[in-house]
Amino acid sequence: GFGKMICADQSALDDAMSIFALNKDYFTVEPFLENIDFEFRLQQIGKHRRAFRRNSSTSWKNNWGDVSFVDFDWEPVFDEWLDLCAPIAGGLDMFAIDVLRLLDGSHVILEVNDTAFGLMFEHEKEDMGHIAELCLAKLEEQIQ
Numbered sequence: 001g002f003g004k005m006i007c008a009d010q011s012a013l014d015d016a017m018s019i020f021a022l023n024k025d026y027f028t029v030e031p032f033l034e035n036i037d038f039e040f041r042l043q044q045i046g047k048h049r050r051a052f053r054r055n056s057s058t059s060w061k062n063n064w065g066d067v068s069f070v071d072f073d074w075e076p077v078f079d080e081w082l083d084l085c086a087p088i089a090g091g092l093d094m095f096a097i098d099v100l101r102l103l104d105g106s107h108v109i110l111e112v113n114d115t116a117f118g119l120m121f122e123h124e125k126e127d128m129g130h131i132a133e134l135c136l137a138k139l140e141e142q143i144q
Contacts, residue, residue, distance in 0.1 A: 006032055035103045039110075040072050042097040043117065044082050045127055046134035051078060052120050069120045077107075085112050093134055 007013040013029070020027050040053045051072040081099075086092055096117035098110040119127045 003027075033100065033102065033108065037101045037103050039098065039100050041117075042078050042082060042099065043120075043127075044086070044092075044096070045094050045130040046137070048127075048130045049074070049078070049082060050120070050123065050127075051075075069122060071122075081109070088112065089114070093138070094131065 005016060007016055038053050038055060040051060043050045043052075051074055053070045053072045055068050055070065057066045057068070081097055085095060085097060088095075092112075092114060094115045094117075096113045098113065100108040100110060102108065
């Protein structure tokens with residue numbers, strides 16, 4: 001949620017650019033999609049996979065403010081996306097993909113998060129168990 005803003009027109013973007021120019025950080029600009037139905041996250045920890053929606057009743061960003069997380073039905077295409085992302089950077093055993101579902105049913109993949117993804121609080125203990133199992137399995141591979 002931090003570091004996102006809507007610029008309604010070129011003048012607003014120019015104002016924002018004058019602030020960005022004062023810093024050495026990088027920034028990106030992308031179009032605002034007004035036809036978003038909802039945002040969701042695909043999470044993989046080892047062989048365990050989960051999907052959940054992120055909704056905010058107080059912010060257009062959907063991952064900021066009064067956020068609720070709701071388990072989301074799995075679709076076969078999610079396996080394809082996770083399988084395509086897993087080999088990134090030599091192989092990711094834990095990662096998440098953030099996705100927008102548009103009103104027409106299509107999807108926009110926003111980003112792939114490596115191990116720095118947050119756990120859904122309803123499943124946090126279970127997911128911590130999956131992380132522990134994954135770490136033990138990796139340690140056992142190294143011993144053998």
